[in-house]
Amino acid sequence: MLYLRLFWTFFKIGLFTIGGGYAMIPLINAEVIANGWLTQEALLDFIAVSESTPGAFAINIATFVGAETGGFFGAVCATLGVVAPSLIIIFIIAKFFNKLTEKQLVKDAFSGLRPAVAALITYAFITLTVQVVFNTSSLSDWAAYKNPDRAAIGIFAVLFVISLIKIPFKGKKVKIHPILLILLSAGVGMLVYGVIL
Amino acid sequence: MNEETRTPSAPIKLRDNAKLYFKELFTLFLAFFKIGIICFGGGYTMISLIERDVVEKKQWLTTEEMMNILAVAESTPGPISMNTATYVGTKRAGLFGALACTFGAVLPSFIIIFVLSFFLEEFQSLTWVSYAFKGIRCAVLVLILNAVIKMFRNVEKTVFAILAVLFVLCMCLFTDLYIVYTLLICAAAGIIYNFTVRFVKYARGYKE
Incomplete structure (x- = not known):
């Protein structure tokens, strides 16, 4: 059953994408290309398109693979699959979050995490700036810095x-x-x- | 309504007022639909809109709370825009709130990608579209820079916080360590630091 397989494959992909969409590319390679749903070139083309359309990469690739293999309902199943793990996990966390953050230990931990978040976003800004201004995805591509x-x-x-x-x-x-x-x-x-x- | 005197409204329950509850669901859906539209180039662009709509206008969250959620979102599976949507929805209106927000955030990219999947190759060869996106990438930078500025205004100005920022930046720039581990180190450092501060205060008070 294609729809179920789409849902389950993207459920697994959604479950293991921690810390940013591009971390999932190896997993997509293993699952999607191995299943014959997409060729390597099509995946690379799609990554380029995904960068210029709104939405998280994980969701975009799920919708795209679903649409290519199973039409509208394929797209729905794959997208639901990729969203479901984080929906369930965050729903459970959110239920207990307020009580948790009253605990001194958790408050202390978050006082270390808030500067970390600010730093992560700064890092995202740096990498994106290099990408946009110098047209390279690698920070250590020194030759690219000559042509802004x-x-x-x-x-x-x-x-x-x-x-x-x-x-x-x-x-x-x-x-x-x-x-x-x-x-x-x-x-x-x-x-x-x-x-x- | 006056900006200064307005207080955040309490979450609404279905059994208390069904009409208000459904209205709230729709507001949540719409707010995150807008956020879904703006998520260009990774989830961080949405912080600008979350800050503006969810924190300042609707007051569903405080900035500190938003940064806590971002930390959780970074260390759990799923894109941060989805995680934030689910969190705000759950907090405001329970399970249905979570569903309304998450589907609101997913829908724009679902529609766009579904339509695009029919003419992906044509889309790539449109030069004018690529020019427009070159411009959009600059706007994305501006939105993220504004988010960075806002974040640093809200970070406590202590030596510990500055060291934590520098530590994470160095880890990201110079190592390939999985981001979750870096965050765990920061959480542990926060616990140890605050414990030490309290201990030192206690010991001083004891002396006097």
Whole structure:
């Protein structure tokens, strides 16, 4: 039964993706390609597309493989499968989280974890900046640092300033909505790379 | 309503007020649907929207709570956007809240990828689309940078916190250690540090 197999395969993939979607690529290789659901080239193409569409990589790849092999219901089953483990685990954690965080030991542990989270996001920012500005996915690709994408740096600087400005709106001063910023950046990208360059 | 005086509303239960409960489910669904739309390039982009909608506007979470959840989300299976959605949903409206938030967060990418799966090759060869995405990648950087700034404002300004930040950054940049282990080390360090601080305070008080 294809639908059940899709669900179960992606349930396993969802269960073992800890700390970011790309950690699951080896597992996808083993499960999806071994099953003959996708070729290696199709997977690489899809990773490129997934980077430019919204949504977590894990969910995107599940929807895509499901749709390719089993149509709409295949996509539904695979996506449900990949979401189910974290849904169950976090639901259970959330039920006890408030009581847990009242405990001194847990409070102490989180006082060490909060700076760690800030550092993790900083790290994500560094790797993404290198990716966008220098067009390389490896931080130690020294040759790539010689050719920065100046247009990208310019767009980034302008958008950053725009994101800090407070605009009067309905009597309140608000910063630009993130979704609006994304739409604006799409337009700016087309203008800069398509028309100017 | 006045921004300053508003307090976070209590979670709603189905048996108390069914109409309000379903309204809350819909609000939760919609909030995370928006967050699902914005999750470009990894889950961190959504922090900007969680901060804006879930923390500041709806006050379903405090910033400190959000950072706690992010720590949990990093060390449990699943994408952090899904984990945060499930957590907020459970906290606000139990199991159905968790389902509403999680499906809200999944739906945008489900629809987009399902539609794209029919013409993946054509999509890749559209040069204008690739230009637009080059721009979007810059916006993603801006949103994550803003999240970084916000996070550091909320980190306690102690020597311990600064050392923890530097430790994690070095671990990520210079080693391949599994991120969960780094987080476990930080949790243990937090426990030992706070215990030592309390012990030193106690010992000083004892002397006097």
